[in-house]
Structures are given as C-alpha cells and as structure tokens.
Amino acid sequence: MTKLLLMDANVLIDYRDSDLEVLALVGRHVGTVHVLSTILADEVPGVAQEDCVLLGLSVIEPELEQVVRAGAARGRLSFSDHLCLIVAADGGYACVTNDRALRTACDSAQVETIWGLELMTKLVELGNLAAGDALAVAEKIHKANPLHITADLIARFKRKVTDAERRRQ
Secondary structure: OOEEEEEOHHHHHHHHOOOOHHHHHHHHHOEEEEEEHHHHHHHOOOOOHHHHHHHOOEEEOOOHHHHHHHHHOOOOOOHHHHHHHHHHHHHOOEEEOOOHHHHHHHHHOOOOEEOOOHHHHHHHHHOOOOHHHHHHHHHHHHHHOOOOOOHHHHHHHHHHHHHHHHHHO
16 A cells, blocks of 8 residues: 655654665655655755655645645644645645654644654565664664654664564564
C-alpha cells in the first residue's frame, strides 16, 4: 500500500544528520515522500532540492491559499507547522513528524501522523532494511538530537525493530 508522506523539518534534519538514503528507501518501499519547498529552504540547511530529487523525494510548492491560511493561523504551531498541517489535510498526506504540538493538531484535524523512527520500523517489517542498520541510523539520530530522540526512545525502537526482524525470519 503506497502512502503519501509529507516530511516535517525535524524528521528531515534527523535523517540529514544520520543517513538521508533511508528516505530514498522509504520512497521506494513505504510511500511517496514529499517535502514542502518552503520548509526545505527555510529550515533544513544542507539539503537542497537537487539532493531531494536524487533521493527520489518530491519537492512540492504549497498553494498561495495554503500559505495565506498558515500565515493567519494562531496557536502553538509555527508558520511552517501550520503549513505542513494544512497541506497534509488538503492533500491526504500522512504527516511525518516528531513534533508533539504538530501531532496533536494533526490528530484534531484527523490527519494521520507517523514518527520519524517509525519509517525505519516499517522498512524492517517489509524486509528492506536490516534491524542492525536501522539501529545504527537511530543511534546517529540520537547522538545528533539527544533532547528529542532520547535513550529511552532508542531502547523502545530497538525492541520494535528486533521484534519486526524476528517475525520476518
């Protein structure tokens, strides 16, 4: 089953700092990966549109009406998070994010959410990534982002991918 996935900046940054090739695998085996051009340009230094194209990620432009709605929105979310929510809701995307406030807003708007590490769990379940490789990438993400990707989260992830790989064997 192919999903439409819309990446939030925090997930892109985590994979930029660990292994962007994982997102290419996600695009081939889990769902079509989309990135908002505005988020890429404003929040993810070191990853250009050309990099995304080489990885098979689709860089999309938000519609002017969506940008206006995001600019007028108020609350806990940033402009970029509002825009991500609006585009995901309008386009039927699953929002891939680790941001709790954005996840809560997506839940309220009935937009599916996926955690950043959950992408690798799906790859392991499908047999497209070895559990050991997923754990190595997760450790790199933790090392670069220990405040949000905690040691406890990595321990839970390890159990999930180990179980997923065991079920596949």
